[in-house]
Every structure is written in structure tokens, then in C-alpha cells.
Amino acid sequence: MSSRGPYRASEDQRTAVRDAIKKRLQEIPRESGQQTEQSVATAALTDSTENRLYALLIGVDHYAQQRGLTGAVKDASNIQTFLLAQHPPVRADRIMFLSNENATAVSIVRNIQALAHNDAIRPGDPILIYYAGHGATMPKPPGWPASTSHIQCLAPHDARVIGERVEGVVPDLTFGALLADLANSKGNKITVILDSCHSGSSTRKDSLSVARGIEFRSDDGTREYTISASYQNEIWGGAVERGLAKLDKFANGGLESHVVLAACGPDESAYEDFGTHEGRFTSAFLRVLKASGTDTMTYSELIRRLDNLPSQTPQCEGRDKDTRIIFDSGIAQRDRTCYTIERFIDGDRTSYIMQAGVINGINKGDTFAVYRDQHAFQTGKPSGGNLRVGAVQPITSTMSPVDDLHPDLNDWSSATAVLTRISPGSHNTFSIFIDQTKYPDLYAVVEALMEEALHSPEASDCSFILSNAATASISLYLLGSDELANAPPTVGAAGLPVTGKLIGFEILDESIRGLRLERLCGTVRLTEQHAILRSVLRSMAHFFYHLRSTPEKQGLSRVVSGNVRRIRREVDYDAIVPVPVYHPDGDPIDIKTQGGFYPHTARAGDHSDKRTVYGVDVVNTYKVGQGWDLFVWMFFFDCSTLEICKFYGAPKGNVQPPLRRGAAQPLPLNYGEAGLQPLTFELPVGQELDVGFLRIFVSTHNADLSRIAQRPVLGTRGVLSASKDWAMKPEIWDAITLAVVQKQ
The missing domain is CATH 3.40.50.1460 (Rossmann fold)
Incomplete structure (x- = not known):
């Protein structure tokens, strides 16, 4: 870290910095990479x-x-x-x-x-x-x-x-x-x-x-x-x-x-x-x-x-179904988590149920703006009022109006709720440590971003607070001159000035640091435009919340068993024609009893014959007539890049749970009929160690977990779907012989 000597800014200096930052925050887009409404309108008028x-x-x-x-x-x-x-x-x-x-x-x-x-x-x-x-x-x-x-x-x-x-x-x-x-x-x-x-x-x-x-x-x-x-x-x-x-x-x-x-x-x-x-x-x-x-x-x-x-x-x-614009891949102008609302009328009593609960990170007291539909929100139309969460269930939440709802909200078939205002301390917070003595400017910037995240009507569902090193998960610091030569890749936006100090991220979370991963794979440049830093901090809060989230009453996971399997491709000569078939190779790794999974790791660019590929499958141990069929999701949390990659998820709508009781065969989550290739792992260039977590969610009810996934925030991904040539064609041959008989 930097060897800069102790310095402490005065309270007036810190206040001036915060005021300047807040003013600047109002002048730039609320999310990294988003267009302003004016730029969107201008683009829409350009028919050429x-x-x-x-x-x-x-x-x-x-x-x-x-x-x-x-x-x-x-x-x-x-x-x-x-x-x-x-x-x-x-x-x-x-x-x-x-x-x-x-x-x-x-x-x-x-x-x-x-x-x-x-x-x-x-x-x-x-x-x-x-x-x-x-x-x-x-x-x-x-x-x-x-x-x-x-x-x-x-x-x-x-x-x-x-x-x-x-x-x-x-x-x-x-x-x-x-x-x-x-x-x-x-x-x-x-x-x-x-x-x-x-x-x-x-x-x-x-x-x-x-x-x-x-x-x-x-x-x-x-x-x-x-x-x-x-x-x-x-x-x-x-x-x-x-x-x-x-x-x-x-x-x-x-x-x-x-x-x-x-x-x-x-x-x-x-x-x-x-x-x-x-x-x-x-x-x-x-x-x-x-x-x-x-x-x-x-x-x-x-x-x-x-x-x-x-x-x-x-x-x-599709992974980008919630952010990709129809027939293109642009990002919606206002991309925040939206949930479906249902209204129930029983005599004089009206209740509102939101299709999101503890599993989505919802908390009692969270306030949501209600729109006619998601399109109304994305195009900047006014909301029809606010609903506050009064009770949170595992999959749903019960809400009540904060004020009178607009009459236009008489059709609730497509009503959408968007998290808008949260009181400090009432929602999911992520703790950050910054040595204020060493880095007063950085501390002031993050403090201003923290206050904005906690109080702004544009607040996200997960936020961050400054705390001491003992309770924080990540420490932010400025790279010293001796560290700049070996600094990891810097996150920035096209066209931003290259001036400014580099922010590094040290991991304090003991569950990750105990596995010997000490820093995130990337840096952020500290400039006058703080949208990128804000986005990184919010992504950190989102990452750690969903990595750590647990239900109030645990026990359902005990009925689910599963294995990570090394996959080998062979040729079945007993079929009508030779066809490739897939078999486990070696002992399965029990996902619940093993302390960790140590895959064979390739280097970026390694050929497929140097890669080992893995599949994950799960079993519902309930017997037929006992318990329930279950819905299941699988995500990989990459602790170097903060990517959350979705590898399996239940479809929406009125569908049957895929994890059936008494099934004769395990349910594959990333091979076979799941539609994705098996997993292969690689270390990014210049990195000797990476740590991640496979997390499998199970539920008796279908839930919308599409918003958990996020792209790499820093660096490049280290868990991949196996490439198309991961298993080379076998060296086999045969011949066809046809008798030719000539006569007069």
C-alpha cells in the first residue's frame, strides 16, 4: 500500500469535498453506462x-x-x-x-x-x-x-x-x-x-x-x-x-x-x-x-x-432478458429491480402481495413505487403511489399503501414495484473500511456516495456503509508508486481522462481470505466522475448479500444431495451407429460434505486437451408421497471479479418443479438436457489463485432470481462453459465394402 504519511483533513475541507461530489453526482447519469433521457430522446429523433x-x-x-x-x-x-x-x-x-x-x-x-x-x-x-x-x-x-x-x-x-x-x-x-x-x-x-x-x-x-x-x-x-x-x-x-x-x-x-x-x-x-x-x-x-x-x-x-x-x-x-432491449442489446434507460404486484380484495379489505421475499433481499419497511407496468417506469412516467412492506415471507411480501394510490392503477394485471426509498439501516448493507488518516480524499468520496445510496430515491436494493476493519468485508486503498507497476487492470469508461489515482480492493472477509485470496482482480481510477466507483460499490453490496443470504428457518437444503463430477466423453459402439456418450470420471465430489472443491485449473488460452470439465447434478431425497418437489437454481460467485454467473434456473410461469421426489436419476444442472456445457476453470493472466463459490438455491415455490446474476465488475471471468472443442473427436475408423459382379 501507499507509504504516504499521516494526514487528516479538517471538517470544513471534508464538508467542501462532500458538497462538491454531491453536486457532481447530480450532473452525471445515475448508473454507469446509462444514457441520459436527453441523449436517448436525441437518438430517437435521428432517423438516419x-x-x-x-x-x-x-x-x-x-x-x-x-x-x-x-x-x-x-x-x-x-x-x-x-x-x-x-x-x-x-x-x-x-x-x-x-x-x-x-x-x-x-x-x-x-x-x-x-x-x-x-x-x-x-x-x-x-x-x-x-x-x-x-x-x-x-x-x-x-x-x-x-x-x-x-x-x-x-x-x-x-x-x-x-x-x-x-x-x-x-x-x-x-x-x-x-x-x-x-x-x-x-x-x-x-x-x-x-x-x-x-x-x-x-x-x-x-x-x-x-x-x-x-x-x-x-x-x-x-x-x-x-x-x-x-x-x-x-x-x-x-x-x-x-x-x-x-x-x-x-x-x-x-x-x-x-x-x-x-x-x-x-x-x-x-x-x-x-x-x-x-x-x-x-x-x-x-x-x-x-x-x-x-x-x-x-x-x-x-x-x-x-x-x-x-x-x-x-x-x-436468456441471461440478459431483463436488460436487453427488443431485437438489440442496449440497456434499458432505467434498469432497477422490478417485481410483480398482485392486489386481493376481500370485502372492505384490500391487500397487496409482491412476488419477492427474503430470497430476493426484501426487508420489512422497504418502500416501493408502483407503476402501471415496467414500461411506464423505464420511460420515466410518474408512479401511481407507494407501497411499504409490512411482512416478509420467504418468497413473497405483504404490502400496504403509504399514501393514496392513483386511480389509473385500477388494472393490476401488469403492475410493477420498484424499490425507491429506504431509511438508513433498514435494508441490506455491506461494510467497507477505509483508513481515513491515510486516504482522507477517498474516504470523503465514498462517504458521499454512501449517503447518496442510503437516502436517494434512486437507491438500490443493496447498499454499503463505512465501518471499522473488524466488521468490514472489503478495504479500499490508494495504490502507492511501488504498486502501480504491477497493478491489475483498471476499470474505466471510454473517453474518461486517464489522470487520477488508482483504487485497490483488499478482501477482509474471513471466509474468502481464509482460502488465501486477498485482493480483487482489478482497480478503479479515482476521477471527478464517480459513476464507475459507485457502480462497483453497489455491485459489491449485491455480491456479498446474495453470497451470504440465509432463510430465517433453515432445513430444506438437508433433503437435497448433489455431486460435482468430472465428465469423460466416450463412444458407444453398441448403439446402431457409434455415438458420443458421457460418463463420470473418477470419484464424485459431494457438494455438502466436502470442505471445498479444488478443480484442475487451466491457463487462459490453454487448448481443450489440457482442460478438465465438470458437471453438477442434484437429487431430491424426499420419497414419493413425502415432502415436495422443488425448484432449483445454481449460481457461481467469482470472488476475484464479483461476477455472479447463473448456470441453471427454473422457467417462469405455471411450470412443474424440476427436482422431483423419488426421481430415479439425478437432475443435471449444467450438462445433458440443462442446455449448457460442463464447467471448466482457468486462471486469468498474472493471477496465481482464484476463489469462488457454487451456490445452489432450492425452494418449494418458483421465484424470480434473475436479478441475482451480474457481469464481472473487475477483471475477467475465471469459470467458463467448456468450449466447443473440449472433447476431441476419437480416433476410430471403419470401411464399407460393396461386391461388384460383372457378367455378360
Whole structure:
């Protein structure tokens, strides 16, 4: 640390510094990286800005061997019309449209591959893939990585049965591999919209609508047909564990490469109406976008604002679904945690229930502003009043009005609560230590930021306070001249001056320091613009709260067991054709009894053959007829970078808990049907040690934990999904011999 001699500023000097900082804070955006309302308005008026969106739109009404539809092509055409009408419009030559006979499985695959190889598409350009048509479910082919008995697929024009094999479909494994390749080539601004389902519809047809799903069965209905084990192996063979698995169930909520919107949830059907010849989901989707626009609405907000669709619950998954703007990756102008509010009237008594509780960090006395919907909040419209938390349950909170609510809040179907004002000491605080004698200027800056965080109406759900070294988790200090040469990477914003001292972060938390990690992997420059430092401090508070949070009554975790497993890929020669299969390699590591997990760690840039990959699975030990089925989430907390990475999460809506009682097989959280690759670990350049925590949350009720995840605040990530070449192709060979007989 710095060897600077003792110095203590006078109270007048400290007051002057705080006043200057507060004035400056009012002049800069409230969150790092956010635009001001004026800049957003100016950008909206600049119609000359090019719309860089590229789209592949697919609609299938006519089928070679299956029952046809009447609204899928119209839905795709309506999406095209909407894109061409944007301001600025999407260029017509950037939209590829496939319908009916042109929308075969081969054509769909080739057109997605063409997006990845299109030189006109720049890395970072937004890409939309829309599909309306049939989907299907079929038995898992031998050797395919899934813990359940069935897989899902898109069923385009040529979906059919030849002999006893299904052909002409795009299974989830293929689709996921295509999306992963597209993301590797063009970046993560990918949107996938699926107006289809994966349940047979022959028994779900009525006089008003028809479901977009088919089954592949024998004529007598007693046997289910499926694809061969090697079907489209040339596409997914090198990357079995990638991308989007379980198209309808969205078992994984940590998708990084794309955001997925789907017309219905697990075990539901997506319907089109005979009267309008339109899909219910696409029709509702376009109504919301036409009414509100795409410039400020996030994907999650769009799903919340959809009309109530009979018999189907639209789904939205992807790590950035709460912050990514429709068809792009911009950040919402006002990005704070928003929760759903429900109003209940019982005679003369009215109560308000918020879908967030202890697990989300809610405390008694927290005050929330209530908006008609999240879009009203994001676009700066006034709130309809305030609600205060009176009682906090594990998953929900009971609230009461602070004052009279605005009459416009008569429709509570999409009402949203946003944390606004918190009294000091009433919410989740994170303790910081700064040696005031050594660093008076730094102390004054952080003190002003602390007061702003505690009292400002823009306060976040977790904040920070200054305390002594014995109770603090992090110590802030200024790097001395002898430390600058070896300083870790500095966090800053583009265009900021490079002048200013560097702030370092020493870890005081004993649970982390005891594992020999003493400093965070990065520094922050102390300049006149303190938005970056504010963002880092709030992210620290958020990180440590969710790392340490515990329920008031513990015990549910005792019924969940699990293991970390080293994963090995082999070839199953007993299948109809050789296929890759996955087996545990070595002894499993019990996640509850082991004191720690010490993975084999690679260096950044190491080839896949030097990496070890790991999978995590869990078991609900309740027996059938006892206890409950459970919802489960898995996060990795990286203590060097403050990243919280979500690797598994339950889908929203009316869904069944995935962690079932009495299940014969464990539930994989980051391999198999979970949709993500196994984990691999690496140390950043120049770092000899890293510490993190895998945290698995379980609950009897579904909860919105999407806001727990956060990107690296300092440095670069050290836990990764295994790359697509983590398991090399095995060295095997064979030959085909054909007799040739010539005679006259």
C-alpha cells in the first residue's frame, strides 16, 4: 500500500469535498453506462441511423405428410411487415423469408449457417430467428445426452416418417449447436422466437383453434418413432452439450448467446385461431410492440405485458432478458429491480402481495413505487403511489399503501414495484473500511456516495456503509508508486481522462481470505466522475448479500444431495451407429460434505486437451408421497471479479418443479438436457489463485432470481462453459465394402 504519511483533513475541507461530489453526482447519469433521457430522446429523433438487424423468418402451413396449419405463414409475414415499418426500417435485403415448401429442415439449417458466414453481418449486429409451425416431441435416440426419455424438435415442411425413422426435423441438439456457432461468429445479440409447441395436437383440437404440434407414431398409435442416433451428427457431433436444449422447457436460464421467446411453457400447446388465421402468441406479441415500440422495452417486460393467452404461458429465457432491449442489446434507460404486484380484495379489505421475499433481499419497511407496468417506469412516467412492506415471507411480501394510490392503477394485471426509498439501516448493507488518516480524499468520496445510496430515491436494493476493519468485508486503498507497476487492470469508461489515482480492493472477509485470496482482480481510477466507483460499490453490496443470504428457518437444503463430477466423453459402439456418450470420471465430489472443491485449473488460452470439465447434478431425497418437489437454481460467485454467473434456473410461469421426489436419476444442472456445457476453470493472466463459490438455491415455490446474476465488475471471468472443442473427436475408423459382379 501507499507509504504516504499521516494526514487528516479538517471538517470544513471534508464538508467542501462532500458538497462538491454531491453536486457532481447530480450532473452525471445515475448508473454507469446509462444514457441520459436527453441523449436517448436525441437518438430517437435521428432517423438516419442505420438499422443493423438481420432476420431469418420461417412460416410453415403446408406439410408434405402432416396435418397443415393456416396461420403460420401469415404470422411470419406480419413479423416481416413490422420490421420493415420500424424507424429506421430493417432493410428488405437483410430479411430472409422461408415458407412452406422452401422451409425444409435442410433449408433452415443452411440459412442459419449462412448467417454465421455472411460477411455483411458484423460481430455485434442484432439477429432475429423466427419460426412459426409445428413442433414435436420424440423418444431420445440411443446415446443422446438427456436425463429424460424424450427430446424436442422443430417440424418444418418435410417432417415425415420413413420406415420407422423420423426425417426432416431440426432437433434441439442441432438447433443449439447452430446457435452456438452463430454466436461464436457474430456475437450474442441473437433473438429466437418460437411460435410452436412440442406436444401432439391430434387430441387438442377444437372448433376455434388448433395447436401447433404433431406426433410421430405408428398407425395404431402404440409406438413412437424417433430420429436415428447419428441424425445431423455433422452439425452437433463436435459440440453435443451446447446451446438450447429442451426448446419448450428452457431448463436452463443462463443462456448467454441468445434470448428465447416461446409461445408456451412445458406440457402446453401453442394455438392459432381459425377466425383470424393467426397464432395467439405472435398476434399478442405484435400488439404490444406496435403499441409501445421496441426502443425501451426489455424482453422480460414484453412477456409480462402480453395478453392472457388461454391455455398457454409464454416463456422468456436468456441471461440478459431483463436488460436487453427488443431485437438489440442496449440497456434499458432505467434498469432497477422490478417485481410483480398482485392486489386481493376481500370485502372492505384490500391487500397487496409482491412476488419477492427474503430470497430476493426484501426487508420489512422497504418502500416501493408502483407503476402501471415496467414500461411506464423505464420511460420515466410518474408512479401511481407507494407501497411499504409490512411482512416478509420467504418468497413473497405483504404490502400496504403509504399514501393514496392513483386511480389509473385500477388494472393490476401488469403492475410493477420498484424499490425507491429506504431509511438508513433498514435494508441490506455491506461494510467497507477505509483508513481515513491515510486516504482522507477517498474516504470523503465514498462517504458521499454512501449517503447518496442510503437516502436517494434512486437507491438500490443493496447498499454499503463505512465501518471499522473488524466488521468490514472489503478495504479500499490508494495504490502507492511501488504498486502501480504491477497493478491489475483498471476499470474505466471510454473517453474518461486517464489522470487520477488508482483504487485497490483488499478482501477482509474471513471466509474468502481464509482460502488465501486477498485482493480483487482489478482497480478503479479515482476521477471527478464517480459513476464507475459507485457502480462497483453497489455491485459489491449485491455480491456479498446474495453470497451470504440465509432463510430465517433453515432445513430444506438437508433433503437435497448433489455431486460435482468430472465428465469423460466416450463412444458407444453398441448403439446402431457409434455415438458420443458421457460418463463420470473418477470419484464424485459431494457438494455438502466436502470442505471445498479444488478443480484442475487451466491457463487462459490453454487448448481443450489440457482442460478438465465438470458437471453438477442434484437429487431430491424426499420419497414419493413425502415432502415436495422443488425448484432449483445454481449460481457461481467469482470472488476475484464479483461476477455472479447463473448456470441453471427454473422457467417462469405455471411450470412443474424440476427436482422431483423419488426421481430415479439425478437432475443435471449444467450438462445433458440443462442446455449448457460442463464447467471448466482457468486462471486469468498474472493471477496465481482464484476463489469462488457454487451456490445452489432450492425452494418449494418458483421465484424470480434473475436479478441475482451480474457481469464481472473487475477483471475477467475465471469459470467458463467448456468450449466447443473440449472433447476431441476419437480416433476410430471403419470401411464399407460393396461386391461388384460383372457378367455378360
